[in-house]
Amino acid sequence: MDRREFIGAAALLGIGGATGLMTAPLRAQTGSADAALSALFERIFAESVARSPELATQLGLDRGAGAALKAQLAPRTAARRADDLARVRTALERLRAVDRQTVSAANRLNLDVVIYQLEGQTVAPTRFGLDSVVRPYRLFQQGGAYFSVPDFLNTAHTVRAAEDAEAYLARLEAFARVLDEDTAEQQAQAARGYLAPGWSLDLTLAQLTRLRGQPVETGGMVMSLVTRARAAGLAGDWGARAARIVTDKVQPALDRQIAALRALRPTTRDGDGVWRVPDGEAIYAAALAQMTTTTMSPDEVHRMGLAQVAEISAELDTILKGQGLSTGSVGARLAELNRRPDQLYPDTPAGRAALIDSLNADVARMGAALPRFFATLPTQPLEIRAVPADIQDGASNGYYRGASLDGSRPAIYFINLKDVGDWPKYTLPALSYHEGTPGHHLQISLAQQSKDIPTLRKLGGFSAYSEGWALYAESIADEAGVYRTPVERAGFLQSYLFRAARLVVDTGLHSRRWSRTEAADYMVATTGFARPRTEREIERYCTQPGQACSYKVGHGVWQRLREEAERALGKRFDVRQFHEVLSEGAMPLTLLETRVRERIAAQQG
Numbered sequence: 001m002d003r004r005e006f007i008g009a010a011a012l013l014g015i016g017g018a019t020g021l022m023t024a025p026l027r028a029q030t031g032s033a034d035a036a037l038s039a040l041f042e043r044i045f046a047e048s049v050a051r052s053p054e055l056a057t058q059l060g061l062d063r064g065a066g067a068a069l070k071a072q073l074a075p076r077t078a079a080r081r082a083d084d085l086a087r088v089r090t091a092l093e094r095l096r097a098v099d100r101q102t103v104s105a106a107n108r109l110n111l112d113v114v115i116y117q118l119e120g121q122t123v124a125p126t127r128f129g130l131d132s133v134v135r136p137y138r139l140f141q142q143g144g145a146y147f148s149v150p151d152f153l154n155t156a157h158t159v160r161a162a163e164d165a166e167a168y169l170a171r172l173e174a175f176a177r178v179l180d181e182d183t184a185e186q187q188a189q190a191a192r193g194y195l196a197p198g199w200s201l202d203l204t205l206a207q208l209t210r211l212r213g214q215p216v217e218t219g220g221m222v223m224s225l226v227t228r229a230r231a232a233g234l235a236g237d238w239g240a241r242a243a244r245i246v247t248d249k250v251q252p253a254l255d256r257q258i259a260a261l262r263a264l265r266p267t268t269r270d271g272d273g274v275w276r277v278p279d280g281e282a283i284y285a286a287a288l289a290q291m292t293t294t295t296m297s298p299d300e301v302h303r304m305g306l307a308q309v310a311e312i313s314a315e316l317d318t319i320l321k322g323q324g325l326s327t328g329s330v331g332a333r334l335a336e337l338n339r340r341p342d343q344l345y346p347d348t349p350a351g352r353a354a355l356i357d358s359l360n361a362d363v364a365r366m367g368a369a370l371p372r373f374f375a376t377l378p379t380q381p382l383e384i385r386a387v388p389a390d391i392q393d394g395a396s397n398g399y400y401r402g403a404s405l406d407g408s409r410p411a412i413y414f415i416n417l418k419d420v421g422d423w424p425k426y427t428l429p430a431l432s433y434h435e436g437t438p439g440h441h442l443q444i445s446l447a448q449q450s451k452d453i454p455t456l457r458k459l460g461g462f463s464a465y466s467e468g469w470a471l472y473a474e475s476i477a478d479e480a481g482v483y484r485t486p487v488e489r490a491g492f493l494q495s496y497l498f499r500a501a502r503l504v505v506d507t508g509l510h511s512r513r514w515s516r517t518e519a520a521d522y523m524v525a526t527t528g529f530a531r532p533r534t535e536r537e538i539e540r541y542c543t544q545p546g547q548a549c550s551y552k553v554g555h556g557v558w559q560r561l562r563e564e565a566e567r568a569l570g571k572r573f574d575v576r577q578f579h580e581v582l583s584e585g586a587m588p589l590t591l592l593e594t595r596v597r598e599r600i601a602a603q604q605g
Helices: 032-051 053-059 064-071 078-096 105-128 145-155 162-191 198-212 220-231 238-267 280-292 298-322 330-339 349-372 425-435 440-449 455-459 463-480 486-510 516-527 531-543 547-572 575-584 589-604
Strands: 382-386 398-401 411-415
Touching: 032 053, 032 064, 032 078, 032 105, 032 455, 053 064, 064 162, 078 105, 105 280, 105 455, 105 589, 145 162, 145 198, 145 220, 162 220, 162 238, 198 238, 198 531, 220 238, 280 298, 280 463, 280 486, 280 547, 298 330, 298 486, 298 547, 330 486, 330 516, 349 382, 349 411, 349 425, 349 463, 398 425, 398 440, 411 425, 411 440, 425 440, 425 463, 425 486, 440 455, 440 463, 440 575, 463 486, 463 547, 463 589, 486 516, 486 531, 486 547, 516 531, 531 547, 547 575, 547 589, 575 589
Parallel strands: 382 411
Antiparallel strands: 398 411
16 A cells, blocks of 8 residues: 555654653553553454565565565455454454453553454445445556556565565466456456446556556566566576566466456446445445544535635635736636746656655755654655656555565655656645655654554554644644745645645545546646646545545644644643654544543643
8 A cells, every 4th residue: 555554663762851742641551451452452463464465564574483474465355355354353352352441541542543443444344345445446547456566566575585586476476366366356346336437447457458568578577576686696597487477377367357357348337436336325425434534424524625725725815926926716826837837847857856856855854844843753764756657647646655664664755757747846845744754754653663552553544644644744844934935835735725625526526426527627727736637636536435535634633633732731832742642643533632632631730
């Protein structure tokens, strides 16, 4: 998964000495009941890792006792979904049997969060026979083994020894198996009415055809192994062996998947939103609840979006007029700014390299300001990379991938550079502060460094919490004064406008039955973003309902809690200590509200 996977390296948590809101952090205790619950958390975590070789690799746990996992890929079958559901139900039974009064406050919070997470995992398979309400289609432009496995092998599977290279070959062969499993499951789901919209299948087929058409010996799946084996000094005929697997196993499986999707393509139902599938309204309601961790209805979210679009547009209007842009709507003026030559990088390799360099400079500039706002800083390194060309057509515009737990692989912030025109210079700082620091990288890394939350919680995330934090982090950058010009600050506000517009278009697509074109028209007119970038975003919302609403809903809660703490504590408020709540890990917004208010009360004493 992309930035929505919250994986980082474990390290000692350092607590700053300043006084303020966070003087009463929760600490896990060492009593027998706490020890038993902590052991239960770790057992549930270990069972999850043992069943997910990909997760083991992401975490750096595919060595030692877990070494066999490095040569495997998890099954993608209906039987596996049923087995996973049974495992989750068993875990819930164990956790619900815990006497809450016998464990520490920290472990009561851990218990509440983990139960909430696990209960959420039962909804899609129990009610709808699906893997996920947020990703209801097995194959689409951003989903399926064809999309994830080659990228996973290239960026997560490390190659340092001959055993790693052998494991890569084993996984490459397993790739053919999971492709066939995806094909069979998609055929079964299509028979029940669950098949992505036609344009999504077209994008999927285009990407599958591109992957199938790569020259075997020089294609990414072979060269990834060859290049890294050579760099590690590993003797062996790795390229020829990988090429044989691709030719004999992977390509035939790709051919079967392409043929199956071509046969299914004429059968898919009209429309773009999830309303088009059986129980679509119920699926959307469940997705919205999961993604926002609230009970807000689609209508409430839609109205919230419209109100915030109006408010942010008014602030942008003032800035744009100050830049001599006074004619037309705010969206039209932003679009004009997007096209200005001084705001565009050349559409060349050198231009792309300069763009990446600018992102690194933004992160470094914010890094110098972090100690003013945070008592604890992340230790995990962060790299910034372009989305691999093989998947850029269907990939998100930007996303974060956490580091491995063992520190063997850094965190990565990916940016989609298919078209550099999608990224005017003034928009980039806010993106870096969202994906890097003080956004996803800082929040996820601090949770990973905490000694007071179980490993199980360090992996799971709540989109409203994490994406809401990342939007709030963009405002910390504003507070720090690192937006260097009014135009860069307009880029920050445009980011907020974009997320507010998401509330409108996501509910429009899935509840009000807007078409993909209507949604794109609204977003282009409102935000001024380039149409190609906007269309990729809309395509994601169509096939991943509810997720786009998590950002601004979550941001509203973070901002409101900050303001509440400032009012309650007055001169005793310390923003560095307020942010220490991150060490308690991601949680539903309702629990976040409870914890911040408990910490306020403790400070008021």
